[in-house]
Amino acid sequence: MSPLQAQDNKFVVVLDAGHGGHDPGRPTENGYKEKDIALKITLLLGAELEKNDDFKVIYTRKTDVFVTLKDRAKIANKADADLFVSIHCNAHHSQASGTETFVLGAKNSERNMAVAKAENEVIFLEDNYEQHYEGFDPSSPESTIAIGIEQEVYVEQSIVLARKIEDNFVNKAKRKSRGLKQASLWVMHNTYMPSVLIETGFITNKTEGAFLNSKSGQVKIANAIKDAIVDYKKELDDNVGSGILGTEKLDTETVETLENLPLVYEGITFKVQIAASSKNLATKPYNFKGLSEISKVKVGKLYKYFYGSTSDYNKVKQLQEEAKSKGYTSSFVVAYKNAEQIDLAEALKSAAN
Structure with a gap:
């Protein structure tokens, strides 16, 4: 259950x-x-x-x-x-x-x-x-x-x-x-x-x-x-x-x-992947339903588009919910370390060491 x-x-x-x-x-x-x-x-x-x-x-x-x-x-x-x-x-x-x-x-x-x-x-x-x-x-x-x-x-x-x-x-x-x-x-x-x-x-x-x-x-x-x-x-x-x-x-x-402490993972950058497309779009808000702070990376023939960039895991989850509210319902969190994408679970573990 x-x-x-x-x-x-x-x-x-x-x-x-x-x-x-x-x-x-x-x-x-x-x-x-x-x-x-x-x-x-x-x-x-x-x-x-x-x-x-x-x-x-x-x-x-x-x-x-x-x-x-x-x-x-x-x-x-x-x-x-x-x-x-x-x-x-x-x-x-x-x-x-x-x-x-x-x-x-x-x-x-x-x-x-x-x-x-x-x-x-x-x-x-x-x-x-x-x-x-x-x-x-x-x-x-x-x-x-x-x-x-x-x-x-x-x-x-x-x-x-x-x-x-x-x-x-x-x-x-x-x-x-x-x-x-x-x-x-x-x-x-x-x-x-x-x-x-x-x-x-x-x-x-x-x-x-x-x-x-x-x-x-x-x-x-x-x-x-x-x-x-x-x-x-x-x-x-x-x-x-x-x-x-x-x-x-x-x-x-x-x-x-609450004077809440952010859940910051040093050395890790979290982003929200909102789309992947063969189209090379300008990273402007008008192309992404008003969302700003868009980045992209080319992987093979595809362009992956990301919203936000932060080391705070709480913040990136909030960004994900914002992206979903804009219509990117299948968006998900990704993690980067030393400019290389790594598994999210591994990022959460490795940051403890």
């Missing part, structure tokens, strides 16, 4: 409260426990979703118990879920603040890698972790990059949901957003559905920690996530048959509000 389709008329959401049991999560000086706050937000979120008959909610834990990262993904896959949502709190030695929502991806900044390392290190608390995680080392950048590849097919949908969540944190919960990020997090590895990991704020920040530890704060966070999930499902329903979630609905104002 397609991951874009709800099963049995129910949209299945797996809610994952981070940490638990003998794994308290991030340490704090003010007594707040990540495992407790994450669970309370998760249960509030689940209760709100369950009020809607369109949703079926499955929890990786509903009490203070330890669940391995591997089993969290297993629960989601067994349920054939439509979404996997993992709830956490952030921590830092400074008074850093703000929400972050992560999708699984190979592109890691130093900061994102630090988050990935911290969230993945719970593996060491598990029995026989060497056998369970196939040599995965949470301290190794190579390991954390490698786990992102299998989930690549779901990244686009995950990004749509993540942006809705961060948008709601800003506009509805009135929180500071640190944006959407990509990192290699094991809890989302091998989850065969769109997946996000939400850092609801910093429990090490005096003000934000108190907010997250309060019932009113937890309700605001839970409702912001709930509304994003409901909106995400509605967008899916509106796009049935199109096979893709359109990023055109994410306006630039929303993205700027």
